[in-house]
Amino acid sequence: MSPFRKHRTPGRVRALAAAWLATRALMLWLLAHDRLAPLGGGGVSREVGHLYFHWYGVLSEGAFPAGDRLWQYPPGAGPVLLAPGLLPGLTYFTAFVVCALAADAVIAAALTRAGLRPGGGPRGAWLWVLGLPLLLHIPLARYDVQVTAFAVVSLLALSRRPRVCGAFAAMGALVKVWPALALIGTPRGRSTREVWASAAVTAAALLAVLAALFSGPFDFLRQQSGRGVQIESLGGTVLGFARHAGWPGAARYQYGAMEFVGPYTGAVAACSLALTVAAFGLMLLWRVRARRWTTATPYDAALTAVLLFTVTSRVISPQYMVWLLGLAAVCLTSRHTTQRPVAALILAATAVSSAAYPGLYGEVVHSTWTGCLLMLVRNGLLATAAGVSFVRLWRSGLPAAAPRRGVPAGRERGTHRIPTGLRTRQ
Template sequence: MRDEADPRRARPGTALTVPGLWLATRAFLLLTVLDIVPLFRTVTWDVTGVYHGWHETMLGGSFPVDDVTWQYPPAAALIIMAPSMLPFSYLGGFLVITVAFDALTMASLMRVPAGEEGRTHVGAWIWLAGVPLLGPVVYARYDLLVTALAVSGLLQLRASSARGGLALGVAAGLKLWPALALIGTPRGRETRRTLAGAAVGGAVSTLLMMTALDGGLGFLTAQQDRGVEVESVWALAFHVARWFGWPGMVSYSYGSMEMIGPYAEAADRVSLAATLLGLCWLVLWRRRARAWTAATPYDAALAAVLIFVVTSRVISPQYLVWLVGLAAVCLTVRASTQRPVAALVLAATAVTMLEFPPLFEDVQQSTVLGVTVLVVRNGLLVAATAVSCLRLWRATVPGAVTARPRDPGLATA
């Protein structure tokens, strides 16, 4: 007799609803990106101008080392060159690739065997909603592609630590932050296999482009002179100070709008120190943690990237898609400690869509409206970081674990 209540069976309504909603939301997103539905200021300049300009330089056999906006690892050239390999305009090719990676991520999250060992499809709904919540900028930057690889790597860790590490290594070769997602892998052989896979993925993708193009190591020093970007947590004090006569200004520098003036360099040093302290906390957590669930690698990845984003001197709008992707992975497991964090991330993503591009001029001018929106967005991110780290610590460190039912997949590592 067939078991009608088998939780592993996908509900027909869900199977039909998710693809339909994905198609509807992404079609609308494309209409806004292409300005067919002109709800936002044009956001495609980074693709048609910056990325395409880098592409032209790379065709000449070199990384764009003379362009101060080039601040990415060598493997990022794979993404920059890829759109020209398709039979479309550069923008058209970029959008086709981006939408394809979005769709593959959606499919990966839907393929999670819901009901099996505490697995759930809630993560798929986070991705479904979170990507369009960021607005058209999510399709006009290459961060979604990196996030898709990081999500794929984390999801694959359960079946093959080496394969998952390989995907995370390639993602880190495109943009460094996915390397932080390795912090939560279980100790012992699993960690060694994951790190080995990541090393291979990062090394192969990096060496491939360094062999093909000159100047591959220029990115190592490209960001050393960057300052406090106007959307970062550290910029809030300067926004308020402008109301009381701070003599500094906002100026375009190194690819973003930065605070220039007295104490800006000191804030820059404080941000770097805060990032270092955050990394030290992650190392301490790693040494103290003992109780691992199936969700712990995912939860730790989200906590680590949140720490990096909040303490960074730069917060670009597209960074929020990193957090949406990691929150989605966390919520594929019922044992995850990050459910309230995912809600805060989605709220911060929605506010970011208001902040950029609609209110970006207000932010640059430090108007009351611009600063208020920035305070709300950054406040949500700071709160998400604190809640994420606290819940991760309490769930995994002896003496901090609160009384709760034993989670599926709980193991001592």
């Protein structure tokens, strides 16, 4: 590190810390005024105060919420929802918000530290610090920040501690399945073997402990399979416009979300599942065909995979944007990333998402032209981001062209050598 950069580093960290404190104070203010109509009329915070607290009571008795149609989460979600009860002297709601802020701070600190590494930069930390408040107070009233912390720490640990990477990915996957996708871009060879072995051992050990401590840990599978087409999903956008063309369906609250019911919804849900399978096939094909890895490739692949699975899902809740912001921020900690345009698209989609919920959610529920257009813009941005992300990831993995005469290998524009520390693990 140059002396000039050493001099600038403390100032950057202080600026990031000040921005985090200011923006999180604003998010807390919004949460405290959650009952205002533009902020959701109390709907955002109600999930913690009522639903999560109810589940906390069930889990405290040593059982998962068996038979509860709203419980659709892997067994690792149980400890996360029990954690606020460990903070003395606080209500469950207050303790939950404290836990969310703590996870948020861990992510910001991890991104800041990663940006100080050779070849890194501060853009990732700034994207997280300034991007998360675009979701208003939603991140503080859902446990997606906690899940995202597992994925972020997992990815940032890969280059130096592969086993830690696998362990954190496994813990995140047991809370909400998607962090398992963080492992799809691990470099071939020893790194992949260490990471995946660690993930398998961690997942098996934690599942065994949870199965011993709680009854009904796998009941969530039955509830998850019954989900339909959420109004905010890509398929839901199609059905929303179909209502204007005479489709007789309607939106109904079920399985914890507003979903469309009526003719052809089953076909739309099946199409979404088929697209998810196709997305999985594309990522496997990329991994088989890719021949070039940089320090940023695992980060880029994780973002691409989660984007593809989010866009093709039957459900795209507003809090899903927290995942994408976290992974995009990890990508931007490396100067070799191919995902900078994708990060910009995700930021735009995040801003539109908070306009749709909670701001104009009634318009979305009733499929007015305003609501349909909001969903078209948000999901169009996400679909574009997914397409651009995959194309850029695919191209970055193609074999490098032969260097021009007089240009040393590895000096061609757009090519990066794999750092020695990473190359020795392949």
